[in-house]
Amino acid sequence: MADVAICFFSATGNGFYIAKEMKKYIQGDLLYIPKIIGKDLSEYKKIIIITPIYLFAIPNIVKRFINSIPKLSNDTKVYIVINYAGLVGNASYYIKSFCAKKGVNICAVYKVAMPLTYTLFAEELQLVVKRLIKTSPKRVKKVADKINANQQMKIRSNCFAFLSKLHDKTEWKWGSFAKEKFQVAASCDLCGYCKKICPAENIEIKGGKVHFKEQCISCLACYHRCPQKSINCGHKTIGRKRYVNPNVNLDEMYI
Numbered sequence: 001m002a003d004v005a006i007c008f009f010s011a012t013g014n015g016f017y018i019a020k021e022m023k024k025y026i027q028g029d030l031l032y033i034p035k036i037i038g039k040d041l042s043e044y045k046k047i048i049i050i051t052p053i054y055l056f057a058i059p060n061i062v063k064r065f066i067n068s069i070p071k072l073s074n075d076t077k078v079y080i081v082i083n084y085a086g087l088v089g090n091a092s093y094y095i096k097s098f099c100a101k102k103g104v105n106i107c108a109v110y111k112v113a114m115p116l117t118y119t120l121f122a123e124e125l126q127l128v129v130k131r132l133i134k135t136s137p138k139r140v141k142k143v144a145d146k147i148n149a150n151q152q153m154k155i156r157s158n159c160f161a162f163l164s165k166l167h168d169k170t171e172w173k174w175g176s177f178a179k180e181k182f183q184v185a186a187s188c189d190l191c192g193y194c195k196k197i198c199p200a201e202n203i204e205i206k207g208g209k210v211h212f213k214e215q216c217i218s219c220l221a222c223y224h225r226c227p228q229k230s231i232n233c234g235h236k237t238i239g240r241k242r243y244v245n246p247n248v249n250l251d252e253m254y255i
């Protein structure tokens with residue numbers, strides 16, 4: 001076991017990519033968050049949590065993970081790395097407060113911009129995607145250097161606090177997101193890949209059909225990664241380009 005836990009959640013590979021890049025500079029165990037909920041991490045001296053931003057806050061599965069962390073020693077250093085696509089609102093302060101309530105004190109929150117995956121309304125420009133992918137290694141290295149230097153940071157609230165509050169206000173709706181919004185096209189060959197990759201175990205295949213349950217976290221893994229592109233959100237997404245980070249093999253994430 002290494003001294004550092006590099007814990008990450010990722011649906012479409014951006015977070016996994018950041019975690020893998022980070023491992024080049026920080027000797028640590030790569031841990032996929034859905035698999036370590038409730039695990040004892042107290043042996044680690046440093047814990048790095050790499051999380052995407054969902055509606056100016058963090059996904060429920062990351063909250064569940066943080067809630068499940070048993071009491072850590074005061075010497076354990078916890079760092080948050082936000083993986084976002086342009087707008088974080090007051091997410092840094094939101095996370096700091098959320099962690100503090102659970103007795104987890106964080107040293108710093110860093111941000112790494114990556115391509116947008118919430119593309120149900122519109123695709124991100126390919127030029128922007130390519131540029132962000134190309135420049136991401138530099139950004140990750142900068143963050144890794146700061147973590148290696150044990151930097152501390154003052155995390156203050158900002159004027160966008162109202163945006164992050166939106167997250168909490170709408171939280172009750174998130175579980176039924178896929179059930180209400182997604183349609184499965186006739187091209188679905190019931191391969192079961194969506195069920196296998198769903199981090200929330202929200203997908204069942206029965207009676208020759210894909211069923212969404214009520215514990216969706218809106219990560220869009222099924223939407224982006226269905227081999228047949230059979231999962232759609234209304235007519236607009238039919239035929240639309242899907243996104244996965246091109247520099248990772250997502251099937252390695254679960255190992």
Ligand SMILES: Cc1cc2nc3c(=O)[nH]c(=O)nc-3n(C[C@H](O)[C@H](O)[C@H](O)COP(=O)(O)O)c2cc1C
Pocket residue numbers: 009010011012013014015016052053054055056057083084085086087088114115116117118218219220245
């Ligand atoms: C439901 C949902 C909500 C999102 N909300 C935000 C947001 O508020 N701000 C932002 O900058 N990016 C937002 N994003 C974009 C992701 O945080 C970003 O694309 C991230 O890189 C995805 O990481 P992954 O590939 O590891 O899953 C959202 C994505 C999803 C799926």
